[in-house]
Amino acid sequence: MAMGALAAIVGLFVLAGIVGLSIVYGGLYNVAATEEHASFTRWTFDTTFRNSVENRAEDILAPEAVAPALVARGAETYKSSCQLCHGGPGVDPEEWASGMRPRPPHLAEAAAEWEIEEIYWLASNGVKMSGMPAFGPSHDEETLWGVAAFVKGLPGLTPEDYAQSAIEPDAVPSGVPGAGSARE
Numbered sequence: 001m002a003m004g005a006l007a008a009i010v011g012l013f014v015l016a017g018i019v020g021l022s023i024v025y026g027g028l029y030n031v032a033a034t035e036e037h038a039s040f041t042r043w044t045f046d047t048t049f050r051n052s053v054e055n056r057a058e059d060i061l062a063p064e065a066v067a068p069a070l071v072a073r074g075a076e077t078y079k080s081s082c083q084l085c086h087g088g089p090g091v092d093p094e095e096w097a098s099g100m101r102p103r104p105p106h107l108a109e110a111a112a113e114w115e116i117e118e119i120y121w122l123a124s125n126g127v128k129m130s131g132m133p134a135f136g137p138s139h140d141e142e143t144l145w146g147v148a149a150f151v152k153g154l155p156g157l158t159p160e161d162y163a164q165s166a167i168e169p170d171a172v173p174s175g176v177p178g179a180g181s182a183r184e
């Protein structure tokens with residue numbers, strides 16, 4: 001390679017380093033949550049996030065069935081620990097949750113995009129730099145499988161079923177994956 005080209009490449013790296021350091025040390029990046037992420041930042045975070053979860057949840061084996069009583073316990077945990085950020089059928093998240101960046105998605109819709117193992121992984125491990133907490137350190141595996149099964153079934157729940165689900169296990173329809181029925 002010609003010396004000129006090599007010098008240009010080294011120069012570019014030095015320049016990139018200087019730009020990077022001035023962003024970090026110079027306070028140039030606005031961390032305010034009142035501003036939406038730039039589309040590049042958002043794409044980078046979102047793609048890293050999705051692929052990381054998919055990759056890490058690959059080796060997780062879901063139980064053959066999650067007992068209805070466990071799903072009902074999961075519903076209770078969901079309402080006390082998740083609903084405030086993610087809402088539920090007929091229930092909006094707390095108003096302050098809309099001030100988070102990234103904004104926590106409405107799981108009644110977003111849960112359809114995830115496998116039950118991925119939801120379990122997300123609830124156990126949380127997501128760095130996003131505000132999604134890890135519940136693994138404070139909850140046992142059984143409870144978290146109940147939560148995961150309940151979340152997986154959220155898109156199919158009516159607001160009435162949702163309102164009932166913590167007190168009345170039968171109110172969780174048998175169509176909820178893992179809710180008493182063997183998974184294929």
Ligand code: HEC
Nearest residue numbers: 081082085102103104105110119122123130131132133135
């Ligand atoms: C303090 C707010 C907060 C709480 C409480 C919370 N989450 Fe989250 N959750 C988030 C945020 C923020 C994200 C990341 C969104 C993103 O990166 O797009 C997220 C992402 C998720 C996702 C991935 C959804 C998607 O499509 O991006 C799942 C599934 C999830 N949370 C489940 C749960 C469960 C289950 C609980 C309760 C055990 C819970 N969360 C509690 C804030 C919260």
